[in-house]
Amino acid sequence: MPADLMQIGKSGTVAARSALDVTAQNIANANNEDYARRSVSLSEVTATGSVAFYSDSALSGVRVDQVRRMDSLFLQNQARRTGSDVARADAELSGLRNAEASVEQAGIYPAIVEFEASLSALRSDPLDGSLRAAVVENGRTLAETLRIADGALSLAGDQIRFEATSGVEQVNLASAELVRINTAIVRTRPGTSSHATLLDQRDAQLRQLSDTAGIAVSYQPSGVVNVQLGDASGPFLVQGTQAGILATTSNPDGTIAFALDGAPANPASGSLAGQAQALSAQRDIGTALDTLASQLMHQVNDAQASGVALDGSTGQPFFAGTGASDIAVVLPGGNGLATAPAGSPAVSRDTANIDALRSALANGGPASEADRILFELANAVSSRATTRDALGAIAETAQIALSRETAVDLDAEAANLVRYQRAFQASGRVIQVASDIFDTVLGLR
Incomplete structure (x- = not known):
């Protein structure tokens, strides 16, 4: 379980960091007429396995699916x-x-x-x-x-x-x-x-x-x-x-x-x-x-x-x-x-x-x-x-x-900065919780 939490937290921080990078890129190019706004599409990471006739799947975090470019x-x-x-x-x-x-x-x-x-x-x-x-x-x-x-x-x-x-x-x-x-x-x-x-x-x-x-x-x-x-x-x-x-x-x-x-x-x-x-x-x-x-x-x-x-x-x-x-x-x-x-x-x-x-x-x-x-x-x-x-x-x-x-809409990008920063912090908290669980297990006598 702690290992799964570690993986989930790591994937969350990586995805949030990528989203923050794209948001920062949008803001930096707000006045660039040759630039089209980007957004990040995220998808779930699912781990699957099977034993004999039984199979199961478990959520294992999130990943960046693609960087979407706004176009018409x-x-x-x-x-x-x-x-x-x-x-x-x-x-x-x-x-x-x-x-x-x-x-x-x-x-x-x-x-x-x-x-x-x-x-x-x-x-x-x-x-x-x-x-x-x-x-x-x-x-x-x-x-x-x-x-x-x-x-x-x-x-x-x-x-x-x-x-x-x-x-x-x-x-x-x-x-x-x-x-x-x-x-x-x-x-x-x-x-x-x-x-x-x-x-x-x-x-x-x-x-x-x-x-x-x-x-x-x-x-x-x-x-x-x-x-x-x-x-x-x-x-x-x-x-x-x-x-x-x-x-x-x-x-x-x-x-x-x-x-x-x-x-x-x-x-x-x-x-x-x-x-x-x-x-x-x-x-x-x-x-x-x-x-x-x-x-x-x-x-x-x-x-x-x-x-x-x-x-x-x-x-x-x-x-x-x-x-x-x-x-x-x-x-x-x-x-x-x-x-x-x-x-x-x-x-x-x-x-x-x-x-x-x-x-x-x-x-x-x-x-x-x-x-x-x-x-x-x-x-x-x-x-x-x-x-x-x-x-x-x-x-x-x-x-x-x-x-x-x-x-680029600077108001929307400012909201995205807050949202992805919170997501990064939440993923870091997941990693911290997994670490605490490991410490507790290792401390059992």
Whole structure:
């Protein structure tokens, strides 16, 4: 009997100590978002025996059956999916805001207004050299603002492409790490602390993957995961102990394309998808700037060709270039401005030609085009910000639901500390009682 008590007490202390260790681990990781709460499952230890046709069993203590890890595959999938949508919206919004800043800070619209104002001032005295010089100088300023806007937009695109390249590297690193974790999970006994730790690492890598590139995850009974890019019909990024290689390339128009193991692939969400969308939007803005520059060059150069300069010669081109990136003033000086219509004599005060140019610029001209670009950009940024906020609220709700299921509750863990400490003390008392019984038996005469 005392020996049985000793065994029972020993098993109780071992089980209580294991439970205390798990509780302490929970408390230490209360603020670790990659950690899922653990609990200890205990079971009875029963000793059995038989003599002839008679058999008997007796309780012989308690043991740790398994370390349970709180988990919810549905809530985890929801949290990953909504988090991936937020990452996509954030990346796209960031790219649009950079594009908006590139156009606004360049000052295209004010430069157009100043150029048109200098033409109006020149109409009052077409022979004034300073007014003519002001038109040329404001033209140079306008051309420079267009080049600055195009250059800033190009730099913003370079930044996004750099971030996308970094994101692809992160995806490949996370995929390789998942393969390592899958291999370790197969070799680890379920229900142990080591197995639970591997599952924590697995879920952390899955969340990183989903934030970067939207994924679909399938689970095997052992805990091993398969990961597909996009949805369940997408190509495999991770399949057991095999990982694919994601790559990105830059297209001639500045956008990016993705390939998985050499085959075209399109992330449906995550920061990579948002960066691809932002680059597509920046490409369209760059096209609009080129259209604006071409319209400006066409209208001003046509007006020059239809009029005469101060010396009576046919007007020469004012601007040259192929778009916003290389537009420049090529007119040597203010005397070359063709203010008078064709056929007018030298030093003419006739402003019919400059009036025609002002009319062309005013009616759906560069100022209207610049205003349209800025308005559409502001509207796109505003709508994307609203979408991002809505997606953020949904993602936060999903994360809260997941935390309620898997996060550490410090109040509950404090109660567990007291409970398991009492259990440890009670088991120690059982050992003490068994020792006292031995001492009493040995003291009998």
